[in-house]
Amino acid sequence: MVVGSGLAGLQTAWQLAGAGEVHLFTQSRAGAGNSxxxxxxIAAAVGEGDPDTVEVLVREGPAAVAGLARLGIPFDRSGDRWALGKEGSHSVSRILHASGDATGAAMVETLLARVRSHPRIRLFSHTRVTGLIAEGGECFGVTAVRGEEGIVCRARAVVLATGGCGQVFRYTTNDPVVTGGGLAMAYRAGAALADMEFVQFHPTALAVEQNPMFLISEAVRGEGAVLVNSCGEAFMGRYHDWKDLAPRDVVSRAIDREVREGRRVFLDARGLKERFAARFPTIFARCLEHGIDPRRDRIPVTPAAHFLMGGVRTDSHGRSGVRRLFAVGEVACTGVHGANRLASNSLLEGAVFASRVAKAAGRLPRVPAFPDRVVRQEMFTVDQENPVYADAVRRIMWEHAGIVRNRNSLIDGMNALSSLREEVPGEYLECHDMIDVSQVILHSALKREESRGGHFRGDFPEPREEWAKKRIRIRRGEPVEPIAIEKTGM
Ligand SMILES: Cc1cc2nc3c(=O)[nH]c(=O)nc-3n(C[C@H](O)[C@H](O)[C@H](O)COP(=O)(O)OP(=O)(O)OC[C@H]3O[C@@H](n4cnc5c(N)ncnc54)[C@H](O)[C@@H]3O)c2cc1C
Known part of the structure; x- marks a missing residue:
């Protein structure tokens, strides 16, 4: 059973089909999601984080990318070589792209066509998984809701590929389906969530309030565009030696500061001239829709929640602490991104770890019978959506766990969420999932009394040596205590 049809889920289903029949459940239309x-x-491939999994990513990245190309993903070429781009914090050009700036769409489209035509994969779209059937540290399958129908599905292995949780923040680049449901379900089933304080805010979303916010890729700065403030100053030199291609957290905080001091921020890509439309056709078209012509106008930008470095703690084969339960892609925390993901490493993560998950999951013995009591009635509640409650969560998280955090504000955020939880009726499952995940983020952010990567504390603005090798891992019902970073991943 694979849950989710982003890159990680599609690739896992494809690989897993070699070992037996695969069911793929995905909410909304197939292929929706961040991918x-x-x-x-997609970069091939270096990163920072847990040494074991980073080595896997670096070593197996090129083969994974070559495998994707063989499946038919039309990566852009320059003559007889791949055309390689560059993004923030990369020292060399190593990023393959497709259709200019529509890499993810090209990948998902190709993989989806493959998965749909595979005789051993059954894809169920508009099927929302509502819970994991789990007891005694073992997972036996999932419950799901499709329209009015409740489904119980036993599985030898359940692979969560449900993505991150950007939608718990008011301003986010993430797809509306990325609300953190997989994280909440794994947490309730007894799996540990780790590194949840590490949320990456992307510095340059188009500053037009909408959900999701439209992303202006870092690759635009890679091609020479420059951030300027409303005084016309190219200000990044004041904040970091790498200027516009400094790490995302640095650029996001710099923009946040400029705005707090009363200056608006723009991306000036006018130097790209006619090249802009050819290299970034999607961004170009979207800017025009909002009356901004990047060849002539500066593009107004603002930071937005973008990527979750934390997730369900797994080893290098995607195994969570719960037997038969795996996680892959953004929902997983292999540790590979450390405290701050390097641009274009998450599609790569999905591709590399999908194969490893498929190998481990495909070897499991048949699932035993499970007691009826494990399937609880509330798992079939027809999920209600309520934009008012969801919006309340998103506002609380943006205000209290956004780009700059501090102790008092994090505590206020936790209290505000606890009060909100009392108000939200039980059938608003998605909203309860959002609250669960948000509370774990707030707890983790409160515990880490330092600043590192995507996590910035105004009251502890520097990294602290004693935290360098510590990880915050949260398991339901256990006290939240930092632990030493584990050697092998679990
Ligand atoms: C705008 C934007 C641009 C990005 N650009 C890049 C880039 O250039 N390079 C890069 O490496 N990374 C990029 N990223 C990050 C990257 O896209 C994601 O980290 C990655 O796609 C995650 O893939 P995934 O398969 O884990 O999850 P997703 O692609 O988000 O898919 C999650 C899937 O799970 C399904 N799902 C969720 N909950 C349930 C449920 N309860 N029941 C059933 N199904 C469920 C969803 O419907 C969806 O199909 C970008 C992200 C964004 C938002």
């Missing part, structure tokens, strides 16, 4: 929104591309 099809990815613009910049």
């Amino acid at each position: 099809s929104r990815a613009q910049g591309g």
Whole structure:
């Protein structure tokens, strides 16, 4: 059983079909999610984080990318070589892209066609998984809701590929389906969530309030565009030696500061001239829709929640602490991104770890019978959506766990969410999932009394040595205590 049809889910289903029949459940239309929104591309491949999994990513990345190309993904070429782009914090050009800035859409489309035509994969769209059937540290399957129908599905292995949780923040580049449901379900089933304080805010979303916010890829700065403030100053030199291609957290905080000091911020890509439309056709078209012509106008930008470095803690084969339960892609925390993901490494993560998950999951013995009591009635509640409650969560998280955090504000955020939880009726499942995940983020952010990567504390603005090798891992019902970073991943 694979849950989710982004890059990680599709690739896992494809690989897993070699070992037996695969069911793929995905809410909304197939292919919805962050993968099809990815613009910049896929890097092959370096990163920072847990040494074991980073080595896997670096070593197996090129083969995974070659495998994707063989499946038919039309990566852009320059003569007889791949055309390689560059993004923030990369020292060399190593990012493959497709259709200019529509890399994710090209990948999802190709993989979806493959998965749909595979005789051993059954894809169920508009099927929302509502719970994991789990007891005693073992997972036996999932419950799901499709229209009015409740479904119980036993499975030898359940692979969560449900993506991150950007939608718990008011301003986000993430797809509306990315609300953190997989994280909440895994947490309730007894799996540990780790590194949840590390949320990456992307510095340059188009500053037009909408959900999701439209991303202006870092690759635009890679091609020479420059951030300027309303005084016309190219200000990044004041904040970091790498200027516009400094790490995302640095650029996001710099923009946040400029705005707090009363200056608006723009991306000046006018130097790209006619090249802009050819290299970034999607961004170009979207800017025009909002009356901005990047060849002539500066593009107004603002930071937005973008990527979750944390997730369901797994080893290098995607195994969570719960037997038969796996996680892959953004929902997983392999540790590979450390405290701050390097641009274009998450599509790569999905591709590399999908194969490893498929190998481990495909070897499991048949699932035993499970007691009826494990399937609870509330798992079939027809999920209600309520934009008012969801919006309340999103506002609380943006205000209290956004780009700059501090102790008092995090505590206020936790209290505000606890009060909100009392108000939200039980059938608003998605909203309860959002609250669960948000509370874990707030707890983790409160515990880490330092600043590192995507996590910035105004009251502890520097990294602290004693935290360098510590990880916050949260398991339901256990006290939240930092632990030493584990050697092998679990
Ligand atoms: C605008 C944007 C641009 C990006 N650009 C890049 C880039 O250039 N390069 C890069 O490497 N990364 C990029 N990223 C990050 C990258 O796209 C994501 O990290 C990655 O696509 C995650 O893939 P995934 O398969 O784990 O999850 P997703 O692609 O988000 O898919 C999650 C899937 O799970 C399904 N799902 C969720 N909950 C349930 C449920 N309860 N029941 C059933 N189904 C469920 C969803 O419907 C969806 O199909 C970008 C992200 C965004 C938002």
